[in-house]
Amino acid sequence: MKIPLxxxxxxxxxxxxxxxxxxxxxxIVVAVxxxxxxxxxxxxxxLVRTGSxxxxxxxxxxxxSELSSGIDRETERIIAASPHVATGSDxxxxxxxxxxxxxxIHRGSDTLSMANVVARGVSDEAFTVRRNIVITEGxxxxxxxxxxxxxxxxxxxxxxxxxxxxxxFAGRDWLVVxxxxxxxxxxxxxxxxxxxxxxxxxxxxxxxxxxFRLKDPRGFEEAKxxxxxxxxxxxxxxxxxxxxxxxxxxxxxxxxxxxxxxTSIMAVGAVFGAVNTMYAAVAARTPEVxxxxxxxxxxxxxxxxxxxxxxxxxxxxxxxxxxxALPINGIVTSTTNWNSFTEVxxxxxxxxxxxLSGVIFALVMGVLGGFFPALRASRLPVVQAIR
Amino acid sequence: xxxxxxxxxxxxxxxxxxxxxIVSVALALFLFAALRSVITTLDETARFGAxxxxxxxxxxxxxxxxxMSYASRLQATQGVQAVTWANWFGGRYGDGKxxxxxxxxxxxxYFAMYPEMQVPEDQKQAFFRDRGSCIVGRHLLEVFGxxxxxxxxxxxxxxxGDWTFTIVGAYVPTSKVIGExxxxxxxxxxxxxxxxxxxxxxxxLRITDPALAPDVARRIDDGYRxxxxxxxxxxxxxFQAGFVTMWGNVxxxxxxxxxxxxxxxxxxxxxxxxxxxxxxxxxxAVLKTIGFTDRTLxxxxxxxxxxxxxxxxxxxxxxxxxxxASGNINVGGFLPGFTxxxxxxxxxxxxxxxxxxxxGAIPALRAARLPVVQALRKVE
Numbered sequence: 001m002k003i004p005l006x007x008x009x010x011x012x013x014x015x016x017x018x019x020x021x022x023x024x025x026x027x028i029v030v031a032v033x034x035x036x037x038x039x040x041x042x043x044x045x046x047l048v049r050t051g052s053x054x055x056x057x058x059x060x061x062x063x064x065s066e067l068s069s070g071i072d073r074e075t076e077r078i079i080a081a082s083p084h085v086a087t088g089s090d091x092x093x094x095x096x097x098x099x100x101x102x103x104x105i106h107r108g109s110d111t112l113s114m115a116n117v118v119a120r121g122v123s124d125e126a127f128t129v130r131r132n133i134v135i136t137e138g139x140x141x142x143x144x145x146x147x148x149x150x151x152x153x154x155x156x157x158x159x160x161x162x163x164x165x166x167x168x169f170a171g172r173d174w175l176v177v178x179x180x181x182x183x184x185x186x187x188x189x190x191x192x193x194x195x196x197x198x199x200x201x202x203x204x205x206x207x208x209x210x211x212f213r214l215k216d217p218r219g220f221e222e223a224k225x226x227x228x229x230x231x232x233x234x235x236x237x238x239x240x241x242x243x244x245x246x247x248x249x250x251x252x253x254x255x256x257x258x259x260x261x262x263t264s265i266m267a268v269g270a271v272f273g274a275v276n277t278m279y280a281a282v283a284a285r286t287p288e289v290x291x292x293x294x295x296x297x298x299x300x301x302x303x304x305x306x307x308x309x310x311x312x313x314x315x316x317x318x319x320x321x322x323x324x325a326l327p328i329n330g331i332v333t334s335t336t337n338w339n340s341f342t343e344v345x346x347x348x349x350x351x352x353x354x355x356l357s358g359v360i361f362a363l364v365m366g367v368l369g370g371f372f373p374a375l376r377a378s379r380l381p382v383v384q385a386i387r
Numbered sequence: 388x389x390x391x392x393x394x395x396x397x398x399x400x401x402x403x404x405x406x407x408x409i410v411s412v413a414l415a416l417f418l419f420a421a422l423r424s425v426i427t428t429l430d431e432t433a434r435f436g437a438x439x440x441x442x443x444x445x446x447x448x449x450x451x452x453x454x455m456s457y458a459s460r461l462q463a464t465q466g467v468q469a470v471t472w473a474n475w476f477g478g479r480y481g482d483g484k485x486x487x488x489x490x491x492x493x494x495x496x497y498f499a500m501y502p503e504m505q506v507p508e509d510q511k512q513a514f515f516r517d518r519g520s521c522i523v524g525r526h527l528l529e530v531f532g533x534x535x536x537x538x539x540x541x542x543x544x545x546x547x548g549d550w551t552f553t554i555v556g557a558y559v560p561t562s563k564v565i566g567e568x569x570x571x572x573x574x575x576x577x578x579x580x581x582x583x584x585x586x587x588x589x590x591x592l593r594i595t596d597p598a599l600a601p602d603v604a605r606r607i608d609d610g611y612r613x614x615x616x617x618x619x620x621x622x623x624x625x626f627q628a629g630f631v632t633m634w635g636n637v638x639x640x641x642x643x644x645x646x647x648x649x650x651x652x653x654x655x656x657x658x659x660x661x662x663x664x665x666x667x668x669x670x671x672a673v674l675k676t677i678g679f680t681d682r683t684l685x686x687x688x689x690x691x692x693x694x695x696x697x698x699x700x701x702x703x704x705x706x707x708x709x710x711x712a713s714g715n716i717n718v719g720g721f722l723p724g725f726t727x728x729x730x731x732x733x734x735x736x737x738x739x740x741x742x743x744x745x746x747g748a749i750p751a752l753r754a755a756r757l758p759v760v761q762a763l764r765k766v767e
Contacts, residue, residue: 021658028651068545104448269411273655335635
């Protein structure tokens with residue numbers, strides 16, 4: 001027969017301070033666990049969202065990032081003429097040959113600190129090829145003018161990014177005519193202008209990458225094969241989502257390893273705390289347990305009862321931990337994408353899945369911490385205990 | 388001192404609890420030391436740089452090169468003693484999973500500029516002679532099992548194609564901040580293969596007097612202001628610091644986690660002490676009856692808490708110091724010179740004291756203020 005849960009609840013309330021401390025210990029571990037994974041998750045999502053699954057990113061063969069790639073105009077024309085490129089409603093190919101550079105820009109009003117920022121020169125079609133771009137303020141740049149639009153995550157982080165400001169780089173003044181959002185992707189940490197304007201001032205007559213929309217969304221493998229086997233050009237074709245995902249791989253892996261390493265060490269401490277608490281609980285309630293056993297409760301039920309008690313304490317801790325971790329959702333921080341050598345601003349992302357794994361983590365800690373004390377309680381020699 | 392056996396006996400009464408608590412404290416302080424060392428190591432990296440070395444880079448950004456012609460003009464700048472230049476190669480070896488830095492350098496002037504790079508003289512000469520050769524960090528040799536004399540082939544990511552270099556030597560840095568896993572090869576090799584289409588990524592200068600640094604920087608940057616490649620000149624230290632800030636707010640992250648860890652363990656320890664003191668209520672009453680003063684009892688509980696915290700600290704801080712002193716842990720090449728500094732150990736010791744005080748205070752006070760009669764009444 002099961003021992004009613006009310007027994008555990010009442011017992012727990014008999015020692016509120018000790019229980020609260022144990023639960024709080026678990027809560028802190030869970031909060032750190034969720035926060036660190038939310039950091040890794042936020043970074044990864046920012047990069048993955050940068051790509052669209054039906055877009056293809058073409059780089060020079062062997063280049064592992066847009067920064068180290070180079071595509072000349074001839075190659076670009078050959079790619080544009082490929083039958084795999086979708087056409088827009090106006091009949092033009094949905095292709096954006098892009099200039100991609102990392103430039104040094106003063107951070108805010110601070111004249112000493114510099115940030116590496118992506119400047120991307122795009123074609124007019126880029127706004128159709130990349131579906132998630134929304135002009136939030138102002139307007140798009142006009143072809144042929146020294147105008148730029150700035151990603152919304154950059155606004156305020158670097159100086160001279162308000163509408164109507166002029167930003168000076170590459171020996172020219174650029175008028176900020178708009179701000180844009182891009183669904184939380186790393187595009188929001190970039191400065192965009194027209195490719196034909198950026199090309200002469202940066203690296204001369206060469207694009208860094210070519211992005212195009214697939215005519216047939218399932219035709220990626222075929223498009224890849226035809227481009228990479230074309231004898232006239234030396235390129236690699238990547239599915240955009242996969243490419244940007246791979247860019248996030250290294251840092252996400254480091255952050256995940258750190259998260260698991262740190263929290264598992266912390267968890268051992270928290271489990272030890274739970275073990276101490278539960279042993280003390282068993283010791284304090286020895287006569288009670290003996291009575292329960294005498295009354296005919298099976299040792300199995302006693303074991304289950306103490307396990308449940310420990311798990312419930314940990315569960316409460318886990319839920320408190322989730323509450324601690326929730327406010328960090330959406331906090332924007334930045335780090336460097338070492339593949340492009342530029343700063344990426346991204347937001348912590350606490351997802352329901354993360355919260356759930358935090359709670360499960362707490363339960364595991366509770367069960368681990370409660371097992372041996374519960375085992376001891378179930379094996380109490382009745383006669384001695386009751387004496 | 389004469390009460391020491393009593394304290395030890397108390398600690399030994401619940402051996403399991405004592406051990407678990409000590410291990411918890413040890414783990415917390417170990418984590419704390421490791422996390423803080425990330426910060427101190429990054430700080431150390433940011434502070435690295437000889438006071439008399441300066442870096443000249445393209446003002447547009449580190450990815451833009453500078454013309455080769457700048458070398459002679461920089462050399463002629465007042466206050467400049469020596470000039471060298473280098474280029475980031477950014478190649479990939481094998482599957483590319485294990486990343487390491489690769490530079491093209493001007494051999495003679497590079498080694499003259501960086502006395503920190505220790506290479507046996509004969510290997511250095513071999514490197515100067517052979518255009519296709521390279522020198523690698525000693526650690527890199529171990530990582531890939533390379534031998535001096537063998538060829539290694541890398542895939543260029545910035546400069547396409549396969550690049551084969553002959554390893555003619557290994558360097559050992561005198562400063563831990565210079566990683567032991569870089570590969571350097573001759574700038575002339577890069578230049579030749581790219582039909583002289585490549586120019587230096589950055590220049591490094593040695594100046595006659597560190598105090599001249601601001602003047603030299605102004606002179607150089609003013610001179611190139613209206614050229615097609617304006618420069619940004621700064622001390623080597625500023626250059627390094629710039630890289631460190633690129634990681635973002637690591638300091639805040641590590642500090643917050645460290646504090647969370649210490650706080651979580653404070654709860655565990657305090658809980659253990661409270662349980663210990665509560666169980667002994669009647670004993671404490673007996674001790675009081677036989678003449679122990681309130682003060683002595685207060686101290687007894689505090690010393691017990693102190694013993695647990697100290698034992699934990701010894702294990703945790705000592706363990707961190709010993710583990711990271713072996714020097715082979717450099718977090719995948721990202722944190723060369725990862726060590727636990729004495730400052731970190733000191734802060735750890737201070738934390739231990741706080742931990743002992745905070746965890747012992749309430750039970751100790753309770754013991755000191757225990758009303759004897761009431762407590763004894765509970766004795767069955």
